[in-house]
Amino acid sequence: MKTAHELKRYLSQKSRFLHGKIQISARDDILTFAAFESQDFRDGMTPSHYLSIGKAPAGSANPTSLGLKKLDIGYGYTADGGRTYPFRGSGVGMMPTLAEVLEAFPDRLFLINVKSNDPDEGSKLATFLNALSPERRAAVMAYGGDRPIAALRTAVPGLKTMSRASLKGCLLRYIAYGWTAAMPDECRSTVVLVPINVAPWLWGWPDRFLNRMDSVGSTAFVVGPYHGGDFSTGMDSVEKLSRLPENYSGGILTNEIEMVAAWLRSRK
Structure with missing residues (x-):
């Protein structure tokens, strides 16, 4: 997965959101990222697709938040087609939860990509979003598989x-x-x-x-x-x-x- 800004820039800004894609809109900058459900669903989904940045813990198809925190989010970054991976080892323990991302960017809009087609992920994301203030929830949009998005749209009226x-x-x-x-x-x-x-x-x-x-x-x-x-x-x-x-x-x-x-x- 490509990143919009090099990981080094994120590290220099000491941002907790280190693996994602920044989008441009005419009105606002919008951060968009893939959401991945951790096994224990602590603080919401994890905003990254771990298969693109490293390896999941052995034997775990759906690792816990703590397990995901142990991954190196700089593992898969390459700017030269795979010849070098300059940031491997630099991002261990820095994968954020969705709650941490929202906290780190209080003035941004978000477009969340629900990667699976599991309706349960839509329901769990809905539970997280419904716990936010109406103003914060209004800053979130989502897209993805038909089944999780149908569940999300039903559970969070008005969500785009x-x-x-x-x-x-x-x-x-x-x-x-x-x-x-x-x-x-x-x-x-x-x-x-x-x-x-x-x-x-x-x-x-x-x-x-x-x-x-x-x-x-x-x-x-x-x-x-x-x-x-x-x-x-x-x-x-x-x-x-x-x-x-x-x-x-x-x-x-x-x-x-x-x-x-x-x-x-x-x-x-």
Whole structure:
């Protein structure tokens, strides 16, 4: 898994959130990360997919929070295609819980990716979120598998969520009759990830579409092209970014924050 900023930068900032992806939106910086349920579910999920950064404790498919804390979050970082791993050994004991991330970034919005399709993970995440203040909970959005997201959406009314099923329903219905100005129910109070190769088919893309999504409480991000299979990749190259309209003002989902920021500055 790529990171938006090098681990060294996170270490120098003494941040507890050391493995994630920072996204750009027109309104705010949004931190997004994969959520992984620990066996004991202490302080919420762990915001990292451990299989991408190291090895799980032997014999444990769902390690405890303390077990995850023993992992080296710098283990899998490489900037040269795997020839070197400069931060191995630097991140032992630094994997944060979701509660620690929210505490470390009190003024940020969050987009949580629930990695599994287990509805129990959606229910447990809902329990954690419902214990937050309404103001803090309003700063969280989530997307992932159909089953956990369905459970989460039911248990946390008003939470912006997205699953493959809800996104498909939103975009296909909007393409079919968005010209009437009617908004599909699936597009309301949700996260809308728009593949850049699908965007031209959306009525009023980009400004009218973005305004319509905002009017029904939804947040839209453009993502990389979709060619079937799992979710699209991020907008991680200049070639993909060049497909955005001039003066695009919506969200951009990317793993390459510095590249995107430089590209945006060059267009001003």
